[in-house]
Amino acid sequence: MNNFPILTFLTFLPILGMVIVLMLPKKQELSIKITTLLITGIQIILSIFLLMGYNFSAGGINDPSSFQFVEKFRWIDITGFAWIGKIKIDYFLGVDGLSTPLVLLTAIVVFIATISSWSIDKSVKGYFAMFLLLDTGMMGTFVALDFFLFYIFWELMLLPMYFLIGIWGGPRREYAAIKFFLYTLFGSIFILLVMIGLYFSSMETLADGTRVFTFNMLEMMNPANYTANGILSPLNPNNLRLIAYIALFAGFAIKIPMFPFHTWLPDAHVEAPTAISVILAGVLLKMGTYGILRVCYPVFPEITYQLAWWIALFGMINIIYGALTAMAQKDFKKLIAYSSVSHMGFVLLGMAGLNTIGISGAILQMFNHGTITAMLFLIVGVIYDRAHIRDLDAFGGLGKQMPIYTGFVTVAFFAAIGLPGLSGFISEALVFLGGFGSDTTRIFAVISTLGILLGATYMLWTMQRVYLGSLNEKWKELKDLTAREYFMLVPLTVIVIFLGVYPSPMLDLMNASVNAMVKFITDAQGVYSAFNSF
Amino acid sequence: MEVGLNHFLVVSTLLFSMGIYAIVTRKNAILVLMGIELILNSANINFIAFSRFGNFGLQGHLIALFVIVLAAAEAAIALAIVLNIYKTLSTVNIDEIDNLKD
Amino acid sequence: MNKLIIPDLLNSLNSILPEIVLSLTLVAIILSDLIFHKNKKLLPYISLIGLIITFVFLINQFGKSDAAFPVAAQFSFLSLDPFSLFFKVIILVSSILIILFSVSSKEIESGLDRHGEYYGLIFGMIIGMFFMISANDLILIYLSLELLSLSSYILAGFVKTSLRNSEASLKYLIYGAASSGIMLFGISILFGIFGSTNLHEINELIRTPAATQLTFLISVIFIFAGIGFKISIVPFHFWTPDVYEGAPITITAFLSVASKAAGFAVLIRFLKVTFIDSLTGNGYWQLIGYIDWQTLLIIIAIITMTFGNFAALWQDNLKRMLAYSSIAHAGYLMLGVSIFSDQGLIAVLIYFFIYMFMNLGAFYVVMLIANKINSEEIDDYRGIGYSLPLLGTTLGIFLISLTGLPPTAGFIGKLYLFIALVDANMIVPAIIALLNTVVSLYYYVRVLRVMFLIKSDKTVSVNLNPLNFAVLMFMVIPTLLLGVYFSPLVNFAKESVQLLGF
């Protein structure tokens, strides 16, 4: 089991699936769907194997030896005379407590999205091919440890997403798709630039003692690896680390999406088909925060400290602003989309705390938001499939017509509100504790508590408008959940409740890494300030 | 007054300018082509003059010969193309040849 | 003064074997056209055989650095160095592809009786480009450039009955002739100043600050204008959209890749050989400081790419859009040149190699579709992605690669460019170039959108023959493969930065 390249399989299995899907004849819609389901099912099984073999005490973050399931070999190796001759890029995969929860999340959400995609009837082949490609992009982003590889996976998601929204989306799908595409591309060019800048600032020592520039993220995190005059090197008195950090952060922030880069989100969500909304909210948004934790924090610890105040500020703005905007929505899906903005703000706030509690809370919130918001989008999908509208004011009293469905709605809504006993509470509480525990971010944590009030306001108001009150006669024919919908909602509900009651497994999973990260960035910050002093 | 290098240069520069002027202002494609010939010839004058006054041997003369040959070839091709244009458009006014544009 | 000795001459002939083979092929084509004038099918085969033999001889030169036709102890007319080899490979590969394109082009098919002319002139272009690339002497540069230009003027108007062909041809002619005239005038002044037209000799002479400033500048700018015309950088680009749109697709494709490659080769050689002072240890070129080339080129590059991208946004004709996009790409390449370092040069080489595949590929798909629907209007591509899934998908891949998104090869080209820029601390140009990439996404994706996001009732069917398919794959596979595994290409480019003498 130890030598089995599980991460490669996790990442590239969907590509295999894509090839199979492309080879199947167009008419064989069912076998295409089943192939996809099988592939994503195997992904879940693989991720369970991953968990079984996982060593809960290994930290990761900056220490290559404590990463797990590492696969590393030279991918591009060019020897030569000048700098460019020594370019070396590794195929370097590995997981730690930061990425494992997200790998798990991806596997689950993609599987559920596959079931949700069952109702796709337009160009089925193309859809599932794109879907699987997207899957590879997401998985790869979470397991790549080489910046170059990370970037490739990061960009790999763009195109399938563009088509998935653009072809199978709602009426304004083209606008939404291109907006998503452009925003993300805009963000990723900054990531690219900083990546190149980092490449020229840090050197890896090879086995034979020579030093070469490196794309290896873990090497970039080691202050000792910096060159004397690299533009992002702390040793260089004219370094551009602050600007680079902001650029990199902005690149990731667009994906989160952080105010004011969030406007692509409502459009993309509203237009995307249900399954894609689920993936978008469930996994894609996490990539932004994951990127910040994986790259920004350990590579630029001193700037992170310097800018924690701002991160928290934006976290707070996201929380309050997202909630207030959500309240003004008339479209159910848009409301959920803005609620994502609000909830992702908690992730930012927790991260800004720069302590174990806050960062644990942030990662947990990433996972929880992934599952909760997936549920919420599925819930919207359920009525949209039946009624073909999503106008919040057009419904009413569905609780009577569809009691079981409303039961799931209640769980999802209250999980989103952060009700104890459901998973959202733990992460939000940890975020508040973490945010409040740091002097820099305390005030924002206090103001952000308004977010839980506002969150309850728009969620309950929605509950009220759609599910409570007297039944609108128009919807007398709506049927309660189908078996397929059960199959999607039940696992998520179980996760939400389980993690609400007993969050330990998930927290233990990330704990060693979070502690390692906090320790590392705290220590490294000292190292960097020493650099600056001479 | 002895004719020196500067005189040749003035002539060639004048020819060059007239060539450019012709290219830019003439409406008739043939006349435009003649402007181009003027430019080439101004360069030829330069080559020969420099060769003569600069003690560069016969290099300049040789170059001028090349250019003359080339100018001839260019003229032949140009006239063929203009002829073709005339066949299809019945005009050689290059102001009217502006179908390809933004 | 410079006496050529027979052994020298023979040696030199030995080193220009590829060029000789090309010339012989040209003769063979003309002869075949005369003898077998009923059987035009033979011509492409002859061309291909000629090109392949050339290729063999070219490969034979790999790794060698030769000076042919010496004029003095240290100066020569031609440099057969790895740098020129690289560009010759690009030109040969694209020529082979263009010949293969031409076989299936309906436009070219229409002028069947003049096929001898067509292939002959293409070889004229190729020979011109080969000499341009290696030329060390301004006069030789001028002559080979004219050989290239004259052949392409005719080819641009190949379909005589087509109005836009003719117009393109005339415009190209007038514009090109004027530019080369200006260039020649510049050369004549330079000759007056230095008494030589050899780049190496000029380099030696300008190291002593005796050169007259103003006239030197004028002449250099005039020459730059001539080269600028070939590579269609702003402000010498005006002909490009009109001619690209008007000319037959095969020729447009050829102009956009091969002719541009030759132009860039000349520019790089002209700048490096003429103005270089010394090479620093890490590959930066110290230029002799008469002219602030770097600032000039950066500004031109930025304007060129910005202009190209913005103008492309407005185009409804796919060919014209690709024309503007090729202007934008010239801007990126120019930015690579403006770094004035071996790193930048490597980036340019890599970029060009990749650009060849993706750009030719895009034109090829456009041609195949235009064969059927007789239109290059973007609006006519509605639903192509569904009725022609293979062509739609491959065009999509080429366009994505042109945008520069991973995991396509276009990304690697851009990546190396940005790596070189960042290494040279040219952050602001890098950012501008990146933003341009985002802008370019618009018009490339617009095509994707039309093809895939809009459904059309009309169904178009194109029967691809095996040759079409093979050619298509020949371009798609490198476009994808070089995106994930680019070591060989980089190695090749790295070996090719050696210019004769430096």
Add this chain to the structure above:
Amino acid sequence: MTESVLINLSNAILFLPVLGFVVTLLLGKKIKSIYLFEVFILTIVLLASIVLAFGKLSYFPDDKITAEFEWFRLTDTFAIKLGFLIDNITVLMLFVVALISGLVHYFSIAYMKGDERYNRYFAYLGLFTFSMNGIVLTHSIIMMYMFWELVGLSSYLLIGFWFEKKSAADAGKKAFLVNRIGDTGMLIGILILYLTYHTFSFDQIFASISAGVLPFNSDFWLSVTGVLLFMGAIGKSAQFPLHVWLPDAMEGPTPVSALIHAATMVAAGVYLTIRIFGLLTADAMMFIAIIGMLSAFIPATIALTQNDIKKVLAYSTVSQLGYMVMALGVGAYKFAFFHLVTHAFFKACLFLGSGSVIHAMHHEQDIRNMGGLRKKMPLTYATFLISSLAVSGIPLTSGFLSKDGILASTFAFGSLTGYWIFAVVGLLVAMLTAFYMFRLVVITFHGEPRDHHKFEHAHESPFVMTMPLTVLAILSIFIFYTPNPVSAEQGWFLTKWIDSPEVHTPNSTRFDFMQSNIVEQASLSGHGEIMYSEQYTEAMHSAHYPAMFLSLFFAVLGILTAFTFYQWKKVNVDKLVASVKPLYNFSLNKWFFDEFYQKTFVAGLFGLSKIMYWFDSKIVDGIVNGSATVTHALSIFMGGFDKYVVDGLVNFMAYLSGFFGLLFRRVQTGKVQTYIVLVIFSIIIFFFFL
């Protein structure tokens, strides 16, 4: 009887209702009579709580039993632990909750009969019981907060149980949201506590305070923390200014009102304040006392004019809760809890009685349509009357004892600190309470029936409904708390059952009368029982009789007035009302609180959200889109080649890109000569450049 038995019992009491909830909810559709399972569970819980209370009070009367387990751990220092704190207050409260919950279950069997979601209703009751027990049992503030939210959920579900009725759904939402306002404050308080003490456990926090650790090292922040935590109580116990949700919550089924909105959940706020009593400074207590006083007074005035039987009771509840809070504020810890317990019984009785009436009148709640029900429903009437006497503070009832104690405390507080206002308001409210309660009794049960049709159909309720009434009415008699009907001071409830309060705040932050002997305090190290000063004991003693007589006087005055007005009709009420019309309307309209909040906060919030959305879609999206090409290209992209779209800031950028576009197009004229001219100009520009 060992500690572990008590802990196991507590576990059973806590978790059995969850079982009931889950089983009843999941099987509710399939098995019609599954509700009996829930009722059965509650019976067991009730028995267990009796055993627990008995065991604790008789075997471990002075011990604090704690048990905790680690829920999850993040660092060596940070772990969240869940656990129990079982002291006398806990077991008494548990008993109250279990008893009332059990009785309400029985009552509901008949009351809710025929409802389409009958089983769901019982499931929710199970959920509520679980949550409430959690609040009572917890040893840490974070766990209290969790269960605090959960009772909020069950309250939301139960208020909106008949969600088809818009008013019910609205009321549920309002209750949850208004509670959340208070919870937000409480959460911040918890954050401060954790930041300072790195623990959530009450004991450890108190120990640290005793050791002199203060939030941000200042007395002020200790007070702030107390007030913030108390905000939770303001929400949950419907204290001014967040009292507006409770009357609306009467939309829920009446047994629910009895259980949640009268006896237990709303008392949780008071329970919280009792739990955190140890960290309240004098400033915080003053704040609490003022809030309590306002909450006692304002709803009492509103209750005077209400015509809905449940609304009157609801306002009465707020008012009585205000009493308790005020009592805590003035330091009468024991009496506050005492009143909590007595109030729970008699108010639950009143609500269930009103439920009985409503049931009999076929869901008629307006007292103006009732009258004369005394004859039809003698048992209901009797229990209602006893409870009304209790709430009015008439001797021999439990209410008299607890209310008298509170009043005496306010007197003592007044004499020691000079703030007599609490005593004055307390007496005034006592009179108002007596008046509106007997107004209710008289109008509902006495006189002639007003709606004869309904009256004819009215009937006494079945046994499952009258039994709880009887039990509760009996528990409103003094004898269960003390043998002395006029003073509870020496009774077992106050002396044996309730622990003396502990105060841990630094002496400098306490009221003078709560100063403790420094030496003694130190020796107790963290378990400092409050040492009321001698003056306080004396003041209490001397306040006892005046307070008793005054309160009795005012209560009787109130009752007599009610009879004069409504029974004997000696005063023309309508005329009286007309003469004080503005005042009457002010009271009838609940001081316009709802309208005020609606116009300010709610409208403000929605306005803000609309503005934000406008800002979002027009400005943020606009600016981001507007970065030169984007908007424009987007518009092209969308097929709308509308180059001259002009709206605002966005389009300045769009204009710019349009300008470029046009410029480029102007240049590309198609005329080759133009091109050449441009080239030559460019070359000339280059000369200047070089």
